Amino acid sequence: MxxxxxxxxxxxxxxxxxxxxGKYYHDEKIYQEEIEKIFYKFWIYACRAEEIPAVGDFKLIQVEDESIILVRDKSNEIKAHFNVCRHRGTQLCTEEKGHFESKTIQCPYHAWTYQLDGNLISAPLMKEGNGFLKSECSLFKAHVTNWEGFLFISLAEDPVPFEDQMEALMGxxxxxxxxxxxxxxxxxxxxxxxxxxxxxxxxxxxxxxxxxxxxxxxxxxxxxxxxxxxxxxxxxxxxxxxxxxxxxxxxxxxxxxxxxxxxxxxxxxxxxxxxxxxxxxxxxxxxxxxxxxxxxxxxxxxxxxxxxxxxxxxxxxxxxxxxxxxxxxxxxxxxxxxxxxxxxxxxxxxxxxxxxxxxxxxxxxxxxxxxxxxxxxxxxxx
Ligand code: FES
Ligand SMILES: [Fe+2]
The missing domain is CATH 3.90.380.10 (Naphthalene 1,2-dioxygenase Alpha Subunit; Chain A, domain 1)
Incomplete structure (x- = not known):
């Protein structure tokens, strides 16, 4: 034998x-299912940490219809934000990679402004009240983790622990x-x-x-x-x-x-x-x-x-x-x-x-x- x-x-x-x-390689419906159930849920590789070395550096990661801003914030941590303004949903950033000179992320439409960690700090001419609170309008967060210099993200609201999905890689x-x-x-x-x-x-x-x-x-x-x-x-x-x-x-x-x-x-x-x-x-x-x-x-x-x-x-x-x-x-x-x-x-x-x-x-x-x-x-x- x-x-x-x-x-x-x-x-x-x-x-x-x-x-x-064969249809698993060609069918549009199966493909969309894969995007929803795998690429929007699992931990997926995004980029190397070395690609965003300095505070304010960012890289956009496109996952089918979702765009994610990976950015190094002032505490030197890498954060992942959905590239979506909390005001009326405008895409915040269109450059594939770059540097936020002002150390803030500003929407090009009505200038709502966010800190690199995602907190909303300015909504011009808007007063808090009537259900609007700046503290509730931080950028939508994606999960991010750094394994050996490789940044992985998860777009799930509540992903499985990275270590569980990647058990075979640990150590x-x-x-x-x-x-x-x-x-x-x-x-x-x-x-x-x-x-x-x-x-x-x-x-x-x-x-x-x-x-x-x-x-x-x-x-x-x-x-x-x-x-x-x-x-x-x-x-x-x-x-x-x-x-x-x-x-x-x-x-x-x-x-x-x-x-x-x-x-x-x-x-x-x-x-x-x-x-x-x-x-x-x-x-x-x-x-x-x-x-x-x-x-x-x-x-x-x-x-x-x-x-x-x-x-x-x-x-x-x-x-x-x-x-x-x-x-x-x-x-x-x-x-x-x-x-x-x-x-x-x-x-x-x-x-x-x-x-x-x-x-x-x-x-x-x-x-x-x-x-x-x-x-x-x-x-x-x-
Ligand atoms: S949509 Fe972003 S500030 Fe208006
Ligand atoms: Fe081969």
């Missing part, structure tokens, strides 16, 4: 489990000190496929020998192992075959090991999908991550970032090595995007109902179960 390893234990490979029906990767790392490179990809196809593609290496010849040379696809295969965060790792190597064009490391990375982690690249919108890939010498932003059933923006230690970023001699890591993943990304876009087209066919997972794709079944649980779909109709 074929077997594969999970946490050091041999498991039988079960071939033939069924995939989601994991602390050796990387990811809060200290900085963005060395960023590529924005606009893709014609459903957001789930990217998560699926990321979490299996059944496709690696055919689609990624170079990646398969650096990390044999049979070396894939799972750490977590249930819940919102699932992932595992693959072994890097070259001693002290990494995922670069020539397989050599792009820099020294990150912070306290040591032992087995020097020969591993981890692949964690942080449901629903982030893929986190710590290497011994850098961290790659993807931010997936759905833009309809068949469209996404996929922002890809390379994080390195600031010492490496500032070292002029290290630039070619950073570029080698960028080039490797840009090549690999594009190979993946090609097959994901082709799958988007193919699954639209009237003849396609449900496909079959191989045993090497069992983790995708967990992702599907997580999705169906979130949507409350107990039964799948083809």
């Amino acid at each position: 074929k077997k594969f390893q999970k946490r050091g234990i041999d498991y039988p490979i079960i071939d033939g489990q069924r995939t989601l029906p 994991k990767f602390s050796d990387w000190n990811m809060a200290d790392l900085r963005i060395a490179h960023h590529i924005k990809y606009e893709l014609n496929c459903n957001w789930k196809l990217i998560l699926h593609n990321y979490q299996e290496c059944y496709h690696c020998p055919g689609v990624h010849p170079l990646l398969s040379e650096l990390t044999p696809f049979q070396s894939a192992q799972h750490d977590f295969s249930k819940g919102a965060v699932i992932g595992g790792f693959m072994e890097i075959s070259k001693k002290r190597g990494s995922m670069t064009m020539d397989g050599e490391a792009a820099g020294p090991p990150v912070c306290k990375v040591s032992g087995d982690d020097l020969q591993r690249v981890y692949y964690y999908s942080v449901f629903p919108n982030m893929l986190l890939t710590p290497h011994p010498d850098f961290v790659l991550f993807h931010h997936i932003i759905p833009k309809g059933p068949g469209k996404i923006i996929n922002d890809c970032y390379w994080l390195f230690h600031p010492d490496v970023i500032e070292d002029k001699n290290a630039q070619a090595r950073i570029q080698s890591a960028v080039d490797f993943w840009d090549l690999t990304n594009r190979q993946d995007w090609q097959v994901c876009e082709q799958m988007q087209v193919g699954t639209k066919s009237k003849r396609f109902t449900r496909g079959y997972y191989s045993g090497r794709e069992d983790i995708l079944l967990s992702l599907d179960k997580e999705l169906l649980k979130a949507l409350g779909h107990s039964k799948i109709d083809d």
Whole structure:
């Protein structure tokens, strides 16, 4: 019997489990349900804390119809506000990112003015009374938390604790000190496929020998192992075959090991999908991550970032090595995007109902179960 390893234990490979029906990648109604029940409810990745470094700096995060202002307030805390004036609902801010010079947020319509923490401080010519109290007109708040320099938000009124949703991440990767790392490179990809196809593609290496010849040379696809295969965060790792190597064009490391990375982690690249919108890939010498932003059933923006230690970023001699890591993943990304876009087209066919997972794709079944649980779909109709 074929077997594969999970946490050091041999498991039988079960071939033939069924995939989601094609409509889960195309149906506008299912997509809207995903937005309501997942993207407006779960903790979702928003941006890096380093992108809003100073008091008054802000970044807008668009989640389908909702716009959120992430801003660093005077107490140096990051706050998340709905981008909606409490007077008559005007959008307050339209710049994608910037700095509130006045250290206040002022509505362009009738000049209601809010502190960076969201409190309303001025409503010109309006007297309190008759049901109007400034203290009751703070900006609507979204929840925000900082995990290792990654800012996550939740638009739910009463979200589950971040630690519960992200249980598998807690304490994991602390050796990387990811809060200290900085963005060395960023590529924005606009893709014609459903957001789930990217998560699926990321979490299996059944496709690696055919689609990624170079990646398969650096990390044999049979070396894939799972750490977590249930819940919102699932992932595992693959072994890097070259001693002290990494995922670069020539397989050599792009820099020294990150912070306290040591032992087995020097020969591993981890692949964690942080449901629903982030893929986190710590290497011994850098961290790659993807931010997936759905833009309809068949469209996404996929922002890809390379994080390195600031010492490496500032070292002029290290630039070619950073570029080698960028080039490797840009090549690999594009190979993946090609097959994901082709799958988007193919699954639209009237003849396609449900496909079959191989045993090497069992983790995708967990992702599907997580999705169906979130949507409350107990039964799948083809
Ligand atoms: S709508 Fe914002 S001040 Fe009037
Ligand atoms: Fe791939």
